[in-house]
Amino acid sequence: xxxxxxxxxxxxxxxxxxxxxxxxxxxxxxxxxxxxxxxxxxxxxxxxxxxxxxxxxxxxxxxxxxxxxxxxxxxxxxxxxxxxxxxxxxxxxxxxxxxxxxxxxxxxxxxxxxxxxxxxxxxxxxxxxxxxxxxxxxxxxxxxxxxxxxxxxxxxxxxxxxxxxxxxxxxxxxxxxxxxxxxxxxxxxxxxxxxxxxxxxxxxxxxxxxxxxxxxxxxxxxxxxxxxxxxxxxxxxxxxxxxxxxxxxxxxxxxxxxxxxxxxxxxxxxxxxxxxxxxxxxxxxxxxxxxxxxxxxxxxxxxxxxxxxxxxxxxxxxxxxxxxxxxxxxxxxxxxxxxxxxxxxxxxxxxxxxxxxxxxxxxxxxxxxxxxxxxxxxxxxxxxxxxxxxxxxxxxxxxxxxxxxxxxxxxxxxxxxxxxxxxxxxxxxxxxxxxxxxxxxxxxxxxxxxxxxxxxxxxxxxxxxxxxxxxxxxxxx
Numbered sequence: 001x002x003x004x005x006x007x008x009x010x011x012x013x014x015x016x017x018x019x020x021x022x023x024x025x026x027x028x029x030x031x032x033x034x035x036x037x038x039x040x041x042x043x044x045x046x047x048x049x050x051x052x053x054x055x056x057x058x059x060x061x062x063x064x065x066x067x068x069x070x071x072x073x074x075x076x077x078x079x080x081x082x083x084x085x086x087x088x089x090x091x092x093x094x095x096x097x098x099x100x101x102x103x104x105x106x107x108x109x110x111x112x113x114x115x116x117x118x119x120x121x122x123x124x125x126x127x128x129x130x131x132x133x134x135x136x137x138x139x140x141x142x143x144x145x146x147x148x149x150x151x152x153x154x155x156x157x158x159x160x161x162x163x164x165x166x167x168x169x170x171x172x173x174x175x176x177x178x179x180x181x182x183x184x185x186x187x188x189x190x191x192x193x194x195x196x197x198x199x200x201x202x203x204x205x206x207x208x209x210x211x212x213x214x215x216x217x218x219x220x221x222x223x224x225x226x227x228x229x230x231x232x233x234x235x236x237x238x239x240x241x242x243x244x245x246x247x248x249x250x251x252x253x254x255x256x257x258x259x260x261x262x263x264x265x266x267x268x269x270x271x272x273x274x275x276x277x278x279x280x281x282x283x284x285x286x287x288x289x290x291x292x293x294x295x296x297x298x299x300x301x302x303x304x305x306x307x308x309x310x311x312x313x314x315x316x317x318x319x320x321x322x323x324x325x326x327x328x329x330x331x332x333x334x335x336x337x338x339x340x341x342x343x344x345x346x347x348x349x350x351x352x353x354x355x356x357x358x359x360x361x362x363x364x365x366x367x368x369x370x371x372x373x374x375x376x377x378x379x380x381x382x383x384x385x386x387x388x389x390x391x392x393x394x395x396x397x398x399x400x401x402x403x404x405x406x407x408x409x410x411x412x413x414x415x416x417x418x419x420x421x422x423x424x425x426x427x428x429x430x431x432x433x434x435x436x437x438x439x440x441x442x443x444x445x446x447x448x449x450x451x452x453x454x455x456x457x458x459x460x461x462x463x464x465x466x467x468x469x470x471x472x473x474x475x476x477x
Contacts (some may be wrong), residue, residue: 010253011230016043016240017061019068019222027069030062031055041065046205060227067225075218082123082216087113089126089435092121118165123215124157126453127436128140130429131155131166132419134462139202146352148198149292150461151323152209156194156297156475163194173198176206176276178274183219190219191269191300195276197287204287205279205321208273208304212295212327224329225367229372235310236336237372239329239365242299246270246307267298270307274316281319288321294454296362298328302340302351302377309343317343322350323377327361327456330373337376344377351377351385352469355394355454357384357415358408360448363399380468382456385417388464399448408447416440417451430459446466 008014021041030039038369042061071078084340095101113120121129130151137147143465155163160178167175178194192211198204203382213220226241229475232254240248247270252258258271281287302323308316323344332340344351355362355377365373375393382388396404423431432440436455443450 005353008230010232012233013045013231013237014043014229014240016228016381017041017065017068017226018043019065022065022069027062027066028038029260030058030065033056033282041246051171064225068222068431071218071222071225078216078218082214085216086123087115089123090120093121093126116159116161118161120159121224122157122159123160123243124154124454126433127439127453128154129433130458131170132429133171137462139200142469143461143464144203145205145228145290145322146324146469147355148207149209149290149325149396150294150457152196152207153292153294153297153326154235154458155193156211156293157214157454158211160194167196171196171198172200176280179266179269179272180266183244183264183274184250184268186219186222188219189219189266191245191247193269193273193297193300195273198299204284205285206277206289208277208291209299210269210291210293210297210300212293216318217376224296229332232310235339237333237335238303238306239299239331239373240268242296242331243305245296246300246365247301252404254307254310270304273304274308274313274414277316281316288319290321290324292324292326293328294326294457295328295452298325298353299331301325302328302353303331305344305349306336306340309340314347317347317349319403320347320349322352324352324354326354326454327359327452328353329361329364330367330375333372334374334376337374341376353377354457354460355379355381357382357451358396358399358458359412359446359451359456360393360399363397363448366398368398380460380464382460382464384411384418386456386460386469388460390468396433405447409444412440412447412450416444426463 018041023040026040030138092098092101094111094113095104101110133151134147155166158166160190163178164175167173175199176195177199179192180189181191181193183190194209196207198207213224223241223245228240229237230240231237232244247268248254249258249268277289281289291301293299302325305317305320305323316475325370353362362375367373367375379391379394380388381391381394415436419432419437432455436453440450
């Protein structure tokens with residue numbers, strides 16, 4: 001059994017995968033029966049549950065640890081490719097398209113993009129270039145916080161200058177900062193979030209938006225693929241990768257208060273954000289806050305109030321306006337869902353989990369006899385016509401169902417066709433560009449990938465019925 005140099009006293013049980021300890025021999029060996037606790041790249045308590053030795057479980061560990069190892073290996077070239085690809089996208093847009101870029105190159109008048117400028121957009125931003133809020137959705141509308149949350153989640157992928165300019169100039173709100181937070185287990189600042197204060201009429205709300213997984217960010221993908229978990233007494237089992245991204249500390253775990261002695265790196269997300277919220281909320285007893293995120297960011301958004309509950313931050317939970325997540329993966333077991341749901345209900349906090357179509361990510365990690373991951377909260381499911389309904393669980397909950405293969409491809413083909421029609425049928429602000437259409441072609445080859453993009457979630461919050469967004473909690477099954 002490998003021993004990780006970190007304090008695990010906060011948990012009663014755990015299984016942690018350590019790809020840095022993986023050898024080719026150990027990788028192949030995991031496919032054959034044997035005690036998991038004896039694997040050098042697996043850190044777990046002695047006498048780990050025998051169910052973890054089933055072939056299905058060993059196969060999942062094989063895929064998870066291999067994916068992490070490969071991602072670590074290609075991290076630098078992947079980041080370089082992503083940066084280059086993003087630069088080319090911005091080069092095209094800064095010069096008015098491919099044709100104008102050729103013309104400008106001939107005249108020596110090429111407009112070179114600046115990565116730190118308010119006009120430099122991410123890959124996600126090029127998929128959906130909308131930055132304006134929907135003016136038809138005003139404070140007091142049931143859809144207001146959902147629509148603002150999704151736009152904030154989309155905006156979290158951008159650089160600081162882009163976000164600040166959008167929040168202050170377009171949205172007329174106060175920009176409180178964009179931050180890179182430390183991940184103690186990756187020894188890097190790999191968790192991002194930004195915070196705004198909406199002081200518009202009938203709204204005095206702080207929005208915390210966590211950034212999701214970027215396409216070429218190997219560290220974020222490692223967090224997603226890591227199926228390690230910790231079991232916290234009285235709380236349940238929680239995805240270790242998401243907890244590490246939020247602020248779990250190697251030598252301290254989850255202490256209620258944490259003072260950073262090492263000032264050579266940024267703070268971790270949970271404690272820094274909690275302190276910023278404390279200061280703002282104490283200034284005005286009418287101010288509330290919203291937590292939101294897309295993809296990985298959605299996972300962090302729902303774990304945040306669970307940690308507040310663990311730390312008995314009752315007064316902060318009373319000021320939590322709501323949690324709105326988009327394309328959220330499963331983050332814990334049924335006990336964790338019950339613990340979090342109980343505290344959300346106790347403080348009358350709505351938790352809306354948006355799922356669009358065949359989006360792959362909300363259907364992972366698996367919910368079956370091998371995995372312990374379970375969704376909870378109010379699931380708002382939207383089809384490809386942006387018609388929403390409240391369901392206990394999204395259809396085809398584990399995604400890889402053979403009988404759903406053909407319907408998923410047919411739906412992806414329709415979404416590609418729709419991309420040429422939607423700007424005419426609904427309005428020009430819904431028009432889709434060439435890059436998004438190319439992404440939808442990928443969605444035909446790999447159904448569920450394009451459905452995870454931000455554009456369909458923005459459309460769902462704008463076009464879906466506001467009647468769905470009353471405070472409504474679906475109990476765990």
